[in-house]
Amino acid sequence: MQKFLTPxxxxxxxxxxxxxxxxxxxVIVKAPAAKSLLRVLREDLGIxxxxxxxxxxxxGACTVLMDGEAVTSCLVMIVQAEGHQIVxxxxxxxxxxxxxxxxxxxxxxxxxxxxxxxxxxxxxKGLLLEKPNPSENEILEAIGGNICRCGAYPRIxxxxxxxxxxxx
Amino acid sequence: xxxxxxxVHSPQNLNEALGILKEKASEIRLISGGTxxxxxxxxxxxxxxxxLNLSFLNELRYIHEEGNTIKIGALITYKELEKSKVVNLxxxxxxxxxxxxGAAQIQNLGTLAGNLGNASPAGDSIPPLYVLNASVKxxxxxxxxxxxxxxxxxxxxxxxxxxxxxxxxxxxxKTKPGLYYFFKKLGLREANAISLVSxxxxxxxxxxxxxxxxxxxxxxxxPTVMFAVKSEKLATDKQLDLNLVDEIARSVSEEISPIxxxxxxxxxxxxxxxxxxxxxxxEVLMGTAKRVSGSFEGVY
Ligand SMILES: Cc1cc2nc3c(=O)[nH]c(=O)nc-3n(C[C@H](O)[C@H](O)[C@H](O)COP(=O)(O)OP(=O)(O)OC[C@H]3O[C@@H](n4cnc5c(N)ncnc54)[C@H](O)[C@@H]3O)c2cc1C
Ligand code: FES
Ligand code: FES
Numbered sequence: 001m002q003k004f005l006t007p008x009x010x011x012x013x014x015x016x017x018x019x020x021x022x023x024x025x026x027v028i029v030k031a032p033a034a035k036s037l038l039r040v041l042r043e044d045l046g047i048x049x050x051x052x053x054x055x056x057x058x059x060g061a062c063t064v065l066m067d068g069e070a071v072t073s074c075l076v077m078i079v080q081a082e083g084h085q086i087v088x089x090x091x092x093x094x095x096x097x098x099x100x101x102x103x104x105x106x107x108x109x110x111x112x113x114x115x116x117x118x119x120x121x122x123x124x125k126g127l128l129l130e131k132p133n134p135s136e137n138e139i140l141e142a143i144g145g146n147i148c149r150c151g152a153y154p155r156i157x158x159x160x161x162x163x164x165x166x167x168x
Numbered sequence: 169x170x171x172x173x174x175x176v177h178s179p180q181n182l183n184e185a186l187g188i189l190k191e192k193a194s195e196i197r198l199i200s201g202g203t204x205x206x207x208x209x210x211x212x213x214x215x216x217x218x219x220l221n222l223s224f225l226n227e228l229r230y231i232h233e234e235g236n237t238i239k240i241g242a243l244i245t246y247k248e249l250e251k252s253k254v255v256n257l258x259x260x261x262x263x264x265x266x267x268x269x270g271a272a273q274i275q276n277l278g279t280l281a282g283n284l285g286n287a288s289p290a291g292d293s294i295p296p297l298y299v300l301n302a303s304v305k306x307x308x309x310x311x312x313x314x315x316x317x318x319x320x321x322x323x324x325x326x327x328x329x330x331x332x333x334x335x336x337x338x339x340x341x342k343t344k345p346g347l348y349y350f351f352k353k354l355g356l357r358e359a360n361a362i363s364l365v366s367x368x369x370x371x372x373x374x375x376x377x378x379x380x381x382x383x384x385x386x387x388x389x390x391p392t393v394m395f396a397v398k399s400e401k402l403a404t405d406k407q408l409d410l411n412l413v414d415e416i417a418r419s420v421s422e423e424i425s426p427i428x429x430x431x432x433x434x435x436x437x438x439x440x441x442x443x444x445x446x447x448x449x450x451e452v453l454m455g456t457a458k459r460v461s462g463s464f465e466g467v468y
Contacts (some may be wrong), residue, residue, distance in 0.1 A: 014173075014175055014176075033171075033174065033178075034171045035172075056206075056211075057207065060273060069247065069276040070272050070273050071273050072273040075202050075203050075206040076202060077202060077219075079221055080202065123272060123273070126272065141271075144271040
């Protein structure tokens, strides 16, 4: 929205008010419409499990669930979140108890520095919501868009298999 | 990154969107899945300061079957194509290509219309759309027209779309059961990599592997995706054997006009094109290539 105060001073007020569900709770947030969901989550809503890495869709550190599907939150404008269900790693914790995936990551020691971990967990969660018993290949595909600079891949894969692949 | 400099319009229906586009035309940038545009915004290399957010136009979210044609609404994502029964049954090459685009996160956001709008010669959905005889529906507030996908692109980032037009639908032809098909691409890594070369092929062979007809489209080897017309002619009505596989692959590598860029040299692209076509046709010859079969084990 543009507000013209005087002919030569233009105040640009491009903030919009967006309502969406974050980890099961409705939130209303005011932010520039084109601001990324990643930045709004971190800077305006205090959700710090979503990490900025490349901010170009390539590293997966910012992955969230949008209506149950893994998406890179750096590529979503906050206006596009209107009316959607967003889940982050914080939202997987139920009544103080970690999600089985989070437990498995702990048990397997699937993180070193941990920067990539929430992104991997959310990507894996997206897969398991669609396919509770994924094949190894499906696991690899689901995390193909996530990068771990520490190279914890074998343990990450083991952790996901522990929750999803074990039944095979 | 100054997000505050953009005014975003978020129309709730197509008419409203076309109205805004009519007024703003080239002053406004369209955004669907955002997987290309958000990167441009981050890098601050987009000239328009207004964005037309198409993501609420739910009327463009459909896959319809109409006789021999499948109509795909502009907001359909790669993931939705992968899950669609009608696309899996009748145009599986588009499913195979979709699964190679970016990674899961990108497939959940990115759209076919966005790939066409982005108009990169390396757009991975485009070679499959060529061999599927796809057409692009362009709508403005006052008009509507349909352009064959093979005529839609004028060069890198250039299309026949007028500034007041939206891509609203992509129509593809069903592939006949029994036909062979393959989509192959070479990038610098498995996921999230721009193709150095991509190949889409649909081939009609008789039971003795004589080529009745063949379509070969290549990406990232010319200013736009191209049909390998000479090679298609060369192959038609010939008996497929190892010699012909080699001859066709060689012909393709000569017919393309790749450039050298940061991802690879022209010579490397020619060799890669040879390799991808050879591999695909070899699999057809050996009977290990996929055929349009009518079987589907997906979710929907
Ligand atoms: C990490 C990463 C990996 C990627 N990997 C691949 C890959 O492997 N292969 C590949 O081909 N691409 C890849 N891409 C590019 C991108 O994902 C695709 O081009 C995608 O199809 C774009 O769709 P979108 O809906 O996100 O487009 P947007 O970003 O919303 O738009 C893309 C372009 O199309 C225009 N546009 C959008 N909608 C319309 C419409 N309805 N009518 C007319 N114009 C429109 C926009 O103005 C813009 O110019 C990748 C991108 C990222 C970030
Ligand atoms: S920060 Fe979003 S994918 Fe890297
Ligand atoms: S644990 Fe450090 S980036 Fe993955």
